[in-house]
Amino acid sequence: MRNAFIDELVTLAQAHDHIALIVGDLGYNVIEPFADRFPDRFVNAGVAEQNMTGLAAGMASEGYHVFTYSIANFPTFRCAEQIRNDVDHHRLPVTVVAVGGGVSYGALGYSHHAVQDYALMRSMPNMVIAAPGDPMETRACLRWLVANPGPSYLRLGKAGEPQFHDAVPDVAPGRWVSVRDGGQADVMLSTGGALGAAIGRADGRAVWSLPLWGMAAKPLQPDQIARHGSVTTLEDHLADGGFGSWLTEAVAGTPAAACIRPIALSAEICDMVAGQSTLNRVGGLTL
């Protein structure tokens, strides 16, 4: 997913000279294709994420679309106020990129896991959350974000994630993307890195992915849910403040609210050291 990101970003940066990349001293062996090709649009801000984010907002206010790049908590929670005040409130085209969504950094530990990031980002009124489920969705999300500049959050896995789409799908905020055909009465809906888990647990059910969402995409959800008897949501994130609760809020007070069955990581994995597959299994995401 990381490599699809940088490959697509380089392609987009060739066509758009306002795309810039700022890294927080991370991205060895990933970001070089951009840095080498566009040195005047690349910055290593050092180990200083708050400044990286304020800096990105300042550059964005002068016409750049800035991508800030680091691991999990560092470009997100570390600079939550800069994202809230400088980026989201000013509606500036800054895409906060977190590599290592969910527990993809496995045994590196809790500091390197992104399991509350949706909760933070979805509380910002103008923020579009881009949580692609495979490399093809990564390319689709990036193209959409560049074509629709604004405050956004791009949550990537690490590297080597399986590819589930044969081609780059069409995406738009709030629109479910079909991944696997199947029975439509009860369906699986995942976001981000939980797509593999959704396919693994589908058992004949149809699987959908929702790679682009956020506060503004809530109104589209009731109609989509109404087409199905039940919707099982999957996410590599804690249940509180996450994707399942976002969907539940979107239909709160309607009969559809009772149709949502959320599956998320249990909080016990926050105190565990283990690889990604073990954490996802112990946390209840995979069987």
Place this chain on the structure above:
Amino acid sequence: MNDTDFIAAAPQDTRLLAQRIRCQALRMVTRAKASHIGSALSITDIMAVLYGGALRVSATTPDHPDRDRFILSKGHACVAVYAALAETGFIDRTLLDSYGTDGSMLMAHISHKVPGSEFSTGALGHGLPFGTGKALAAKRRGMGWRTVVLTSDGEWGEGSNWEAALFAAHHGLDNLLCILDYNKLQSLRSVDETLRLEPLHSKFAAFGWAVREVDGHDHDALAQAMTGAAWDPGKPMMLIAHTTKGKGVSFMENKVEWHYRNPTPQLLEAALAEIEGEGREAQVHA
């Protein structure tokens, strides 16, 4: 974007401008029953010198791409900026009457929705990183305009400012001016008693900044220090402005309580009489 050549506003009598800004700021705070008047009076002379000619800005083309960018990082002192914008024609003076009232665009921390205002602040430690991004953008694109950020002294307790200070020096952003309003009082006690900054001059010099110190109420010294000619090539410029909190109103000067208090109508009249009296004296001596 505006493609016409940029024409900066004509210089103004900055002492008269400062007097008007002081009076407007006092009226706004009193009417809205808002606070932070001490912090606004502290930067009034700096604002007058900036908007009286040091900043290349123009009320007729407030969004011109070639303008200088000014960012108030100590957002709680916004009445000084709103008054400066009104007294130099960016916004209508009558708009000041709405300050702090329901539905007004003039909220009690600076808002980017106000014409001529670049950036909303209120949380401290945001202005310098943002301004550094603007300065970097200008450098990378070969633009000649400057970015000016006004910070408070207590705000240098924020780590984000020191991150930006490292970054600006490392990248040689000599198109960036940071003015530090060194009134030496925070919201509860003095800076020295809260989180000491000294030795401030040598700290910034060691960080790789060009550093100048001025009396923050001396208009000639401020104007001279704000011109690019006084700056060092390849270094961002830190202007440590020694100021007095509550400057211009004897019973507010150097009093911590005026960080939070708002004047009564009687105290407002006393303050205005004092400032207008000084203004008349200044005109006689000029």
